[in-house]
Amino acid sequence: MNPIASTLQLFTGVQARWMGCAPEPTQRIYFANHTSHFDFLVLWSVLPDKLRCNTTAVAAKDYWMKGPFRKWLALKVFKVALIERENVTRKNNPVVQLKAVLDRGSSLIIFPEGTRSFDRQLHEFKSGIYHLARSRSDVDLVPTFLDNCNRVLPKGEFIPLPMLCSVTFGTPIRLQPKETKEEFLNRARLALEECAKL
Amino acid sequence: MLGTASLIGWILSKLLKDPKQQEVVANLNSRTNAWWVMVVTFFIAIGLGRKGSIILFCLVSFLALREFITLTPTTRGDHRVLFWVFFVLNPIQYLLLAINWVSLFLIFIPVYAYLWIPIRNAIAGDTNDFLARTAKIQWALMVCVYFVSYAPALLDLHAPGYEHQGAKLLCFFVFVVQISDVLQYVFGKLFGKHKIAPLVSPNKTVEGFLGGIGSAVALGASLYWMTPFNPWQAALMALAITLMGFAGGLVMSAIKRDRGVKDYGVLIPGHGGMMDRIDSLCFAAPIFYHLTRFFFVH
Numbered sequence: 001m002n003p004i005a006s007t008l009q010l011f012t013g014v015q016a017r018w019m020g021c022a023p024e025p026t027q028r029i030y031f032a033n034h035t036s037h038f039d040f041l042v043l044w045s046v047l048p049d050k051l052r053c054n055t056t057a058v059a060a061k062d063y064w065m066k067g068p069f070r071k072w073l074a075l076k077v078f079k080v081a082l083i084e085r086e087n088v089t090r091k092n093n094p095v096v097q098l099k100a101v102l103d104r105g106s107s108l109i110i111f112p113e114g115t116r117s118f119d120r121q122l123h124e125f126k127s128g129i130y131h132l133a134r135s136r137s138d139v140d141l142v143p144t145f146l147d148n149c150n151r152v153l154p155k156g157e158f159i160p161l162p163m164l165c166s167v168t169f170g171t172p173i174r175l176q177p178k179e180t181k182e183e184f185l186n187r188a189r190l191a192l193e194e195c196a197k198l
Numbered sequence: 199m200l201g202t203a204s205l206i207g208w209i210l211s212k213l214l215k216d217p218k219q220q221e222v223v224a225n226l227n228s229r230t231n232a233w234w235v236m237v238v239t240f241f242i243a244i245g246l247g248r249k250g251s252i253i254l255f256c257l258v259s260f261l262a263l264r265e266f267i268t269l270t271p272t273t274r275g276d277h278r279v280l281f282w283v284f285f286v287l288n289p290i291q292y293l294l295l296a297i298n299w300v301s302l303f304l305i306f307i308p309v310y311a312y313l314w315i316p317i318r319n320a321i322a323g324d325t326n327d328f329l330a331r332t333a334k335i336q337w338a339l340m341v342c343v344y345f346v347s348y349a350p351a352l353l354d355l356h357a358p359g360y361e362h363q364g365a366k367l368l369c370f371f372v373f374v375v376q377i378s379d380v381l382q383y384v385f386g387k388l389f390g391k392h393k394i395a396p397l398v399s400p401n402k403t404v405e406g407f408l409g410g411i412g413s414a415v416a417l418g419a420s421l422y423w424m425t426p427f428n429p430w431q432a433a434l435m436a437l438a439i440t441l442m443g444f445a446g447g448l449v450m451s452a453i454k455r456d457r458g459v460k461d462y463g464v465l466i467p468g469h470g471g472m473m474d475r476i477d478s479l480c481f482a483a484p485i486f487y488h489l490t491r492f493f494f495v496h
Contacts, residue, residue, distance in 0.1 A: 156274075157277050162260070163264065164264060
């Protein structure tokens, strides 16, 4: 029982809805909509203990490395994978970084939109998820819809409010042979939109 | 009482085979179970004494606020005000009760908090839908915090010959409110034919209303010994409590329909959340408090 996860769960009263798959400790890539820096905290806290200890969330390096408190939270408490968003080069390519996380056996939480969206619309998916799906075609990709997290900590605020959130886990998808990048990204985005309606 | 209810529920679930009847029994049973949880928590709080009860109701207000605000379409512009509501205004209201500053407790929310909310919202600068947003937050604060806080305030009412027995008064109040709810449901299921307000709350019937209120008033009158009232006064008080309780349930139903929700939250399984449990209590508490204070406390 992780006390921080329990506190987060109590604070947001978050409900986990496993609609398309079960909470088993199999290796998966959870891809979710992105509305707030609170997103991965809610998703992380709602996973059962057995799953949570082997799941790494992705977080933006430019936000979480600002200041010693955030750095400590990101690296020591939540143990996220900090990825570069602004100046992506060969050396700090996030896809390489995340492939290494998967190779370790850990599950992954990623946000393919790449940036927080203001409204309920899903933005275009960045291509990282496609490259990950191609390199590890044996891992299920689970569409995960986070509801209400944008109201807990909207962009620009720094005090979270207790709002009832919910996390819906949809039916997993995998990259089909001969599927192009555009087709896959579209299909993944539709899967997440479907998840939102469940 | 709960033990009897549980026993009856268990027997019924074995006897009734019809699936529709089984559904009703299941509903009653899950209500009874959730009630056990609440009663145990309640007794723990009473055991902890006055401060414990105040803290318990502060928590109840927090949970109710959280559900209510989640259902209210607040915007980014409301974020700062809501911080004040959750973390400052709610605790202060209960703190005032704890330190027995009754005169401020009675006006803190309707005067000071009511003024602060639009002021803070105006400073925040978002004028979109300003009046509606301000009003919704003010309403949430009134229903979830102010009205609910009248329940533990009952603990401090001292009538001549009835000093320091507020705990019994609170028990009487909570019992009458909630038994009225349950009995209205039971009478409604058994005899319900004519709907009262079908567009607002399709489950409320005239038969349920009359049977439930009538029996709750009779039960309340029989409990006069717990209170500073004689039997017919206890009956009238119980009538006031149950009527306001019914009104509260009706109003909160109307709000739910407006928001398109059937249950406020999924906090307590089988109940639909904190708001659904306290919707009767929050309208009845202030009336009962003030009636008792006006007529019996000198």
